[in-house]
Amino acid sequence: MASILSPEDRLAELKAFDETKAGVKGLVDAGIREIPRIFIHPPETFHNNSFSCLEIVPTIDLSSTNRSSTVEKIRTASEDVGIFYVTNHGIPMNVMDEMLNGVRRFHEQDAEVKKKFYSRDESKALMYDSNFDLFFSPAAGWRDSIASIMAPTPPPYEELPEVCRDILIEYSNDVKKLGVVLFRLVSEALGLDPDYLGNIDCDKGFRFLGHYYPACPQPDLTVGTPKHTDASFLTVLLQDEIGGLQILHQDQWVDVPPVPGSLVVNVGDLLQLISNDKLKSVEHRVVANGKEPRVSVVCFFRSLSSSRAYGPLEEFVSSDNPPRYRGTTIRDYFNYTLNKALDNIPRLQRLKL
Numbered sequence: 001m002a003s004i005l006s007p008e009d010r011l012a013e014l015k016a017f018d019e020t021k022a023g024v025k026g027l028v029d030a031g032i033r034e035i036p037r038i039f040i041h042p043p044e045t046f047h048n049n050s051f052s053c054l055e056i057v058p059t060i061d062l063s064s065t066n067r068s069s070t071v072e073k074i075r076t077a078s079e080d081v082g083i084f085y086v087t088n089h090g091i092p093m094n095v096m097d098e099m100l101n102g103v104r105r106f107h108e109q110d111a112e113v114k115k116k117f118y119s120r121d122e123s124k125a126l127m128y129d130s131n132f133d134l135f136f137s138p139a140a141g142w143r144d145s146i147a148s149i150m151a152p153t154p155p156p157y158e159e160l161p162e163v164c165r166d167i168l169i170e171y172s173n174d175v176k177k178l179g180v181v182l183f184r185l186v187s188e189a190l191g192l193d194p195d196y197l198g199n200i201d202c203d204k205g206f207r208f209l210g211h212y213y214p215a216c217p218q219p220d221l222t223v224g225t226p227k228h229t230d231a232s233f234l235t236v237l238l239q240d241e242i243g244g245l246q247i248l249h250q251d252q253w254v255d256v257p258p259v260p261g262s263l264v265v266n267v268g269d270l271l272q273l274i275s276n277d278k279l280k281s282v283e284h285r286v287v288a289n290g291k292e293p294r295v296s297v298v299c300f301f302r303s304l305s306s307s308r309a310y311g312p313l314e315e316f317v318s319s320d321n322p323p324r325y326r327g328t329t330i331r332d333y334f335n336y337t338l339n340k341a342l343d344n345i346p347r348l349q350r351l352k353l
């Protein structure tokens, strides 16, 4: 059990695992039947079993011509649950499929080629690792990831992995356009001018992540991604057909199953912060599964190159409703989250007044 692993032994196991540069996929390929102790989560993690209820996570059709109804749906979804599906979002089905395939190709390619990208250095054009918080989280998640800042300026083409660079660029261009649409709608949902959030750069940049969750021999002992909120304004998520994403809603884990053709959009910490808690950064996680690998693609909207400080907007502050957070630059907040495990303490807590 994780509890009898001494800190020294744990560190040694983490280092040994990290040095393989083969991630969780490497363990599975080696044929392990039992998961290493560093991945075992405490039993509390598995309380409150999930239930499915599609009505909790609404679907918003972006092709609707009834704008005021769309804005209203986005407002209630972002205030009540912090997450919604979008359909007719403008990203073609073949681009979404090829993006998922590209991430799968990266993770399933020859281990020696993949190893060259393995790094925890954030300044790399493309970073491949397993668990960004491996060395400071209480227990590791059953996943490997690639990450790259794709907007406002993508890395040089040659520095992106050959197996997915074309689709990564194409998909990112589409997500950029979708971001403009979404932030206009969210601005209106907040009662602001449609250009408001764009004018303060919320839609200007994003970081791409391509997760690979290998099939797990003991899925009841670990999780893919532990409970957390996102350090973004908005997150756009594309998941394959496997499932496993859940949100914590009124103390219950609720499944957010894949719906073909749709994307999942969730509110992140920075939108909760600037709206002074009007919008809700939803807690979510990914459970492990014993059957098949799962692939997901996540774009975190936030522009790391912006020097702007973000605090609660004056529109959401009054004498009755004082600011609930201190302001921050995105860089400061990001640096903090990079060194903060996905544990039980919400990251936004740090800025609470």
Ligand code: OGA
Binding pocket: 209, 211, 225, 230, 237, 239, 245, 284, 285, 286, 296, 297, 298
């Ligand atoms: C994340 C995340 C969900 C998923 O990367 O922050 O929540 O489905 N990912 O992979």
Ligand code: NI
Binding pocket: 228, 229, 230, 284
């Ligand atoms: Ni997340």
